[in-house]
Amino acid sequence: MRITAQQYAQSLYEATKGKSQNEVGGLVEKFTQVLAKNSQLRLKDSIIKKFGSIYNQKNGIVEAEVTSREELEEDVRKYVRTYVMTRYGAKETVLVEKVDKSIGGGVIVRVGDEVMDGSVERQLVELKNILTK
Amino acid sequence: MNKDYIIEQLKKQIEGFEAKAATEKVGTVSEIGDGIARITGLSDALASEMLEFENGAVGVALNLEEDRVGAMILGEYKNIKEGDTVKSTGKILSVPVGENFIGRVIDPLGAPLDGKGEIKSDKFYPIEKIAPGVITRKSVHQPVQTGIKAIDAMIPIGRGQRELIIGDRQTGKTAIAIDAIINQKGQSMKCIYVAIGQKESKVARIVAELEARGAMEYTTVIVAGASDSAPLSFIAPYSGCALGEYFMDKGEDVLIVYDDLSRHAWAYRQISLILRRPPGREAYPGDIFYLHSRLLERSAKLSEEFGGGSITALPIIETQAGDVSAYIPTNVISITDGQIYLEADLFYKGIRPALNVGISVSRVGSAAQIKAMKKVAGKLRLDVAQFRELEAFAQFGSDLDEKTRTQIERGKRTIEILKQGQYEPMAVENQVAIIYAVTNGFLDDVAVEKVSQWENDFHKYLKSSQKEVLSLIAEKKELSDDVVAKLEKAIGEFKEVYQNGE
Numbered sequence: 001m002r003i004t005a006q007q008y009a010q011s012l013y014e015a016t017k018g019k020s021q022n023e024v025g026g027l028v029e030k031f032t033q034v035l036a037k038n039s040q041l042r043l044k045d046s047i048i049k050k051f052g053s054i055y056n057q058k059n060g061i062v063e064a065e066v067t068s069r070e071e072l073e074e075d076v077r078k079y080v081r082t083y084v085m086t087r088y089g090a091k092e093t094v095l096v097e098k099v100d101k102s103i104g105g106g107v108i109v110r111v112g113d114e115v116m117d118g119s120v121e122r123q124l125v126e127l128k129n130i131l132t133k
Numbered sequence: 134m135n136k137d138y139i140i141e142q143l144k145k146q147i148e149g150f151e152a153k154a155a156t157e158k159v160g161t162v163s164e165i166g167d168g169i170a171r172i173t174g175l176s177d178a179l180a181s182e183m184l185e186f187e188n189g190a191v192g193v194a195l196n197l198e199e200d201r202v203g204a205m206i207l208g209e210y211k212n213i214k215e216g217d218t219v220k221s222t223g224k225i226l227s228v229p230v231g232e233n234f235i236g237r238v239i240d241p242l243g244a245p246l247d248g249k250g251e252i253k254s255d256k257f258y259p260i261e262k263i264a265p266g267v268i269t270r271k272s273v274h275q276p277v278q279t280g281i282k283a284i285d286a287m288i289p290i291g292r293g294q295r296e297l298i299i300g301d302r303q304t305g306k307t308a309i310a311i312d313a314i315i316n317q318k319g320q321s322m323k324c325i326y327v328a329i330g331q332k333e334s335k336v337a338r339i340v341a342e343l344e345a346r347g348a349m350e351y352t353t354v355i356v357a358g359a360s361d362s363a364p365l366s367f368i369a370p371y372s373g374c375a376l377g378e379y380f381m382d383k384g385e386d387v388l389i390v391y392d393d394l395s396r397h398a399w400a401y402r403q404i405s406l407i408l409r410r411p412p413g414r415e416a417y418p419g420d421i422f423y424l425h426s427r428l429l430e431r432s433a434k435l436s437e438e439f440g441g442g443s444i445t446a447l448p449i450i451e452t453q454a455g456d457v458s459a460y461i462p463t464n465v466i467s468i469t470d471g472q473i474y475l476e477a478d479l480f481y482k483g484i485r486p487a488l489n490v491g492i493s494v495s496r497v498g499s500a501a502q503i504k505a506m507k508k509v510a511g512k513l514r515l516d517v518a519q520f521r522e523l524e525a526f527a528q529f530g531s532d533l534d535e536k537t538r539t540q541i542e543r544g545k546r547t548i549e550i551l552k553q554g555q556y557e558p559m560a561v562e563n564q565v566a567i568i569y570a571v572t573n574g575f576l577d578d579v580a581v582e583k584v585s586q587w588e589n590d591f592h593k594y595l596k597s598s599q600k601e602v603l604s605l606i607a608e609k610k611e612l613s614d615d616v617v618a619k620l621e622k623a624i625g626e627f628k629e630v631y632q633n634g635e
Contacts, residue, residue: 006200113174115218116156127150131143 005043008035009050013058060091065110067098067119072107080109087111162186162217163201168210168362169407172202172219181261183226187217191242193226193364196408203408205364207242227257228372230379235323238340238354241369246356247340258375260368264430271436273470276501277388277445280316280558281309283488283551286510286568287517288473291501292386293434293443297465299450299457300475304487306449308555309473310390311339313447315348316558317388323380324352325389327373330366330396333358346556366400374431374444381435381442389432393449394425398461415460425461426468471495484552490517504611505565512572513547520544539577546576549584562606563592566620569612575624591627599623 012031016024035041056063064084066072072080077095084093088111104120160174170192178184184192184204190213196203206213207226229243231254238247245252273291290296298306314324326343328336336356343349353376357369370391377387391397398421405418413419425448432446448469450462455477457466466472471494480487502510519540526533527541550571553559567588570576579587595603602623605616612620 110159113159113176114156115159127147130150131146 003038003040005046005050008040008043008047009054012047012051013054056094060089061094062088062090062092062111063094063096065096065098067100067103067108067110069099069101069103069105071099072097076107080107084109084111158221160184160202160219160221162213162215162219165210165213165215167403167407168206168364169404170204170206170210170213170219172204173200175202175219175221178202178221179223179225181225183222183224185220185222186213187219188212191226192219193368194221195404196410205367205404205408206362207364207368208362210362225259225261226368227259228375229254230256230258230376234353234376235351236349236353238336238356240361241355241357241365241372243372256379258379260371260375261427262375262378262431264427265433265435265439269433269435269439271434271441273434273497273501275386275434275443276498276503276561277313277322278316278320278561279309279313280560281312281486282553282559282564282568283486283490284309284473285502285561285564286506286513287490288471288488288493288495289498289502289506289510290445290447290495291434291498292445293432294471294495294497294501295429295432295446295448295469296495296498297448297450297469297472298475299452299462299466299472300487301452301455301477304475304477304480305485305555306451306475307335307339307392309475309486310392310447310449311342312556312558314343314352314388314390315346315556317351318347321386322351323377323385323387324348325355325373325377325387326352327355327357327370327389327391329357329369329391329393330359330361330400331356331392333360342556363400363403366397367404370394370397370428374428377444378431381433381444382440384435384440384442386442387444389444389446391428391446391448393451394465395451395461398424417460421461422464422468425465429465429468470497484548485555486553488551490514490551491521503561505606505609505616506561506568508612509565509568509572513568516540516543516547516572517551520547542577542581543571543574545581546579546584547571549581550576550588552585559592560603560607562603563595565606565612566595566603566624567591569617569620570624573621575628587631590631591624594627594630595623599626 016027019027035044062084064080066080081093081095084090102121104124106119108119109116158175158177160172162170163173164171178194178197180194180197182194184194186192186206190206190208190210192204192206194202194204229252233252233254237245237249237252239252240246243252273293275292277290277292279285279290284290298309300306314326317324326339336354336358340354343352355369355373357366373389373391377389380387398417401421401424402417406412406416410418429446429448432444434443435441448465450465452459452462457463474489474493475487476489479489499507523537523541523544526537550567570591576584576587602619605619609616
């Protein structure tokens with residue numbers, strides 16, 4: 001049976017859970033040997049990605065991508081953080097900030113495949129749709 | 134209209150505008166080609182949910198896999214690229230429906246193709262709907278008059294029936310369907326013609342013909358042409374059916390022609406193979422039967438409590454070299470309530486419509502025939518069947534006994550009467566009169582090659598001098614003794630005039 005990246009990541013997470021930094025180093029080395037033996041090294045990128053999401057999920061960490069026109073001010077950042085925490089019940093929030101001049105203003109918050117689009121750009125498009133109807 | 138008014142209106146609209154920032158699920162296009170997109174993300178997409186691409190194109194989620202979604206794209210997909218975001222809408226694909234679609238030529242999504250401007254409608258119907266159940270239905274009991282003698286007499290179609298038209302290419306399948314549509318004038322019937330994968334030139338010709346004969350007043354033409362993508366061909370019959378359901382729900386009668394379902398099956402095969410669903414017999418996917426059965430099952434005659442509307446379906450199947458035992462033909466034959474079988478041999482012999490009366494059947498339609506027609510048709514069927522049996526002996530003309538010879542001669546005239554030109558539908562009372570005449574031997578003394586001329590003049594005569602008989606048949610709908618007497622008298626008088634005239 002073929003083992004998927006998801007399954008590799010899951011087992012790696014379970015093996016390293018609660019282990020100390022030193023132990024983890026050894027485990028990862030063994031894990032890569034297993035991968036090489038199964039000639040599955042090409043899966044490494046997706047395993048790293050999957051491991052990240054599994055780790056975040058288990059530890060209540062939510063990664064949110066925030067797009068804004070200019071760099072966020074500290075109080076806005078705080079506001080977005082509390083919004084994400086209450087909405088997704090997260091213990092910790094990691095904000096990945098992006099600056100995009102084309103959105104006009106406001107912010108777009110993206111968590112996983114869920115998007116909260118509060119940009120001026122989208123509102124203008126919606127207004128246009130209503131007026132042209 | 135002054136400009137202040139316009140500004141005032143705009144202000145009002147802008148004031149009423151409320152920008153809500155709701156969360157929505159999005160995915161990313163990871164692979165695209167041949168009208169199919171694979172999308173990652175979209176974690177809670179539903180089966181056959183409508184998706185919206187960045188460029189405004191609409192898609193439908195078909196395959197829901199562990200970490201991605203396979204979707205077909207309706208319409209233009211050339212400018213969708215990898216990495217584009219896709220939004221889910223939470224809606225099943227719906228098409229606009231309404232009265233304004235009558236007389237129009239539209240694409241499967243309801244956009245006009247005839248250049249007559251936008252079609253306004255505020256009602257949407259889902260393209261996939263569960264067919265009416267047992268409780269809501271009634272058995273077929275009203276006729277659909279196709280205006281074709283051979284069909285109305287021997288293979289009658291009732292409102293709510295599904296009658297398959299099957300035959301090789303160039304045997305007149307579409308011609309029968311179009312004649313049936315043309316004959317619906319004044320019969321309180323809405324018609325929908327769905328062209329699936331047809332040549333645009335053919336569709337243009339049909340629309341022109343329908344227009345010339347005033348049939349577009351109650352007809353909608355839905356076109357997914359040969360150059361349109363497979364997903365459009367795939368949804369075309371469903372969206373036609375959705376429009377039909379709108380009228381059925383209002384208690385109206387609908388006639389819908391699917392031309393043709395073999396191309397529909399090809400389109401679905403293409404989509405399925407590109408979605409990497411496993412191929413089965415003739416490379417069709419496993420659910421190809423359900424594809425057609427769920428479509429045709431939506432044709433129904435509703436009972437009075439549910440409005441009494443109906444959808445009559447005339448699906449068309451093209452066979453290859455007369456092979457009715459191929460996969461798709463056998464499937465659709467088993468779903469429908471009978472079939473009209475057209476043969477190339479008959480067509481080249483000059484018997485048009487090229488119906489093979491022997492294997493064409495209507496499983497429910499006889500309940501829908503008017504009594505007068507039922508009476509004359511029984512005899513007609515017998516005459517034709519006997520003629521077929523004796524036909525082989527016809528060449529030994531002189532060696533046959535008297536009885537056989539008269540049967541053969543009668544048969545020849547009957548076949549001659551059943552011939553009918555394209556775009557020449559005939560009213561049911563005329564059909565009854567001429568069939569009565571031939572089955573009761575009034576044409577036995579007319580030479581075979583003069584039968585069609587005789588028939589023409591007979592109808593003209595009835596129309597000009599014997600209107601009363603015709604209206605009597607049309608009103609009473611049965612051949613009681615007094616009607617028969619009048620009809621026989623009319624035929625006798627005509628024969629006298631006709632023979633003296635020559």
